[in-house]
Amino acid sequence: MDLRLTPEEDQLLGAVTSLLERHSTPERVRRAEATGFDAGLWASLQSLGVPSMALQDLDTAPASLFQLVLVAEAAGACLASAPVLEGIVAARLLARCGPAANKLLDSMRTAAFTATVSLQTAPARTPRLVPAGAVARLVVGLDGDNLVAVEAEPPASRVENLGDLSLAYRDLASGTRTIVSSGAEAVELFGAACSDWKTLGAAQLVGVGASALGLGVEYVKSRQVFGAPIATFQTIAHQLADDATAIDGARLLAYKAAWARDENRADAEKLASMAWCFASESALNVTRNSLHYHGGYGFTQEYDIQLYFRRAKAYSLVWGDLRREYHRLADLVLSKEDSRI
C-alpha cells in the first residue's frame, strides 16, 4: 500500500495545474463559453503532451490511466474549455485497436489532430450528440458492431447546452471512415473506452467539486450576515465538512479505479462505475451547496460559482443518467462471480 504520488506524477500534476491556472482562469472560461473551446488553451495543453502522452512513443511508455486521471482532475478544477477527456479516451481506444489504427495514431501524435469518442450508440445514419463534436476532426464510435473512426470537418457551431460545452451532433456515416475493429472485439474495446471515460469523468468531476468547495469556503469566511461571518453558523460549517469528506472520498475512489485499470485488476470495471456515480453525485451536491451559501449572488452570472454548478451537471450528463449507471453497477455488484464487495 502506498498512497503517495510518485515524483513523476507530482511533476506532471504540477505542470498541468500551473498551465491551467494560467490559461484557464474564470475570465478565459467565460470568454470561451460561446464555443466551449479555447484554442489557445488547447494548443498549450497539446504542447505539454495532452492527450498524446496517452500514446506509446518511440522511446517513452504511454502515461498510465492514473497519470491521466490527475490531468483530468486538474482540467475539471479549472473548467478547461478543451477536449482533454475526449482526446485521452480516443487515444487510448485507438491504441488498443491494432494496425488498422496506426495511421490515425500517427496523426494524433503530430498534435494537430483532435479526436473524440461518440459515447452514445445510435442506429445507423442517426446523428449522435458527441462531446467536443464541434471541435474534433476525428470521431471514434460504435456503428453497429463496427468500431469506426470517422474523419470529417466539424460543424460550424456547437449545440447550445447547460455547460456551454463544445457538444455537436455528428454522423458516423459521412466523412472518411476507417473500420478499426469489428465484431465482439469492437464491442469490448468500446466498453473499455466507456470505462476509461467514467474513470476520467469521475476525476474531472472531483476537480469541479473541489474547486467549488474552495469557493464556498472562502465565501462563507468573508460574507457577514446577522452580524457574523456565515461560516460561524453550524448548519453551514457542518455541511461543508460533509462536502469536504465527500470530495476526498470521490477523489480516492477515482484514483483507485485508475489504479485498478492500470493493474488489470478484476474489479476495475466495477470501480470505474462506482467512481463515476459517486463523483457525479458529490460534485453536484457540493457545487449546489456552495452556490447556495452565496445566497442571491450565487444565482447571478457575475459570481464564478455558477460556472461550476452548471458544469457539474453537464459533465455528468455527457456520460448519462446517474440512476441508469447505478443499475449498470448493480449488474456488476450482483453478478454471481463477484457478489462480495
Add this chain to the structure above:
Amino acid sequence: MNFDLDDSAPGFRREVANFLDDYVTPDLVARCRRTGTMHDWSLHREMGRRGWYAGGWPSEYGGRGEEGSVELLVLSDEMEKRGIPADGLGMTMMVARVILHTASEELKRDVLPRALAGDILICLGYTESHGGSDVASARTSASRDGDHWTINGHKMFTTLAHEAHHVFLLTRTNPEVPKHRGLTMFLVPMDTPGVEVQPIWTIGDVRTNSTYYRDVVVPDSARVGGVDEGWSVMTLALRYERTGGGADARLLDTAIAAARVHAGRDGSHCLLEDSSVRERLARIAVEREVAALLRLRSQWVEAQGSTSMIEGSMFKLFSAETQVRAAGDLLDMFGPAGILEQGVLAAPANGELAHEFRHSIVLPIYGGSSEVQRRIIAERGLGLPRSGRSPTRGSV
C-alpha cells in the same frame, strides 16, 4: 499509488483467513450476541500467541520491529468479514499505542508485552454521565499523596470493563484551571480495591458498563503522560480511535445473500430482480467502498508515523452516517419481514439485519459524535472559524 493492503503484508491475509475459518465457530459469534460481550478470550489469546498483534512494535516491548506494519489492519478486516467482534482488540491496541508514545518506561515494560501477547484487555474510561461528548468536562478526581494517587468518581459506557484488566482513565487533577488544562490520564488495574462495574444494557444487543471508583489508590507509575497534561494524551487517543472501527461491508454482503433467497414482492423469483432493490444495493456498495478508502487513507497516514486528524474524522463521519442510513434501507427491502428478529423463521438473514439496524444507531454517537467530527473537519481541515454556539465547545 498502490491501494493493495496485502502488498505490504504478503501472505498474511491467507494465514489469518485460514486460521479464522478453522477456529471460529458459529457458536462463538452467537455467544457474543447472546451475552452482549463482544470479546472471546480464547480467540484473543490464540491470535496473540501467534504474534499477530506484534507487527510494527519495538522489540524491547515484545514487538516485531518492522515499521509501518499493516498486519493489524488485515487482521481486523478478516475478523469483521466474519462478524467476529474485534472491539476489545481495537481498544487495547489503541491504548497500547498511546502508552508507547506517552507513558513512563516502567509502565511501557509492564503493559505493552502483555497487550501484544494477547494476555490483557484495556477498556476506555472517558465519558461521564453529565458530559456526553464533552469529555474534557470530566469530574472524576485524582489527588496526589506522595507517590500515590487517590481516584474518586464515575464513568459511563466503559464497554468491556467487566472483562478488562485495565481502564484507561481520564481524571481531573486540577479543578482550578480551564477544563482542558487540569486533566491527567491513568492506567488503572481493574482489580484495584474500590473499582466497581455495573452493566448497562443497550438496544444494540451489546452490554456496556457504568464504572465506579471509590478511594481507588494507584501508584504514580500508573500515570500516562504528564500531570495536568491529560488532554494531549486524550487527543492522541481519540485520533487513534477514529482510525479504527469498521468500514463494514459485511452488512451489505449479508443483505445481498438474504435477498438472493427471498421471494420477490410481485411474485418474482427473487428480490434481487427488483430494480429498486438493485439500485439501493449499488448505492450502498459505493458508500462502503468510499468508507473503506477513507479508512485506508487514515490508517496509511498513521502507518507512516504521522497521526491522522482530519483523515480519521472524515472516515468516522462518513462511515457512521452512511452505515446508519444503509441499515434502514436494507431492512426496507424486505418489507414487513424486515422487522422480524433472530429466531423467527421468516426473518431475513436470521434477524442479522434487524440487529444491525438496532446496533448501527450508536455509530454516529460513540468515539466522538458526528457533530464533533464535523467541527474538527470544518475548523482544522477547512480553516473555518469556531462556530458561535457550538454544543461541543470545549470538547475535542
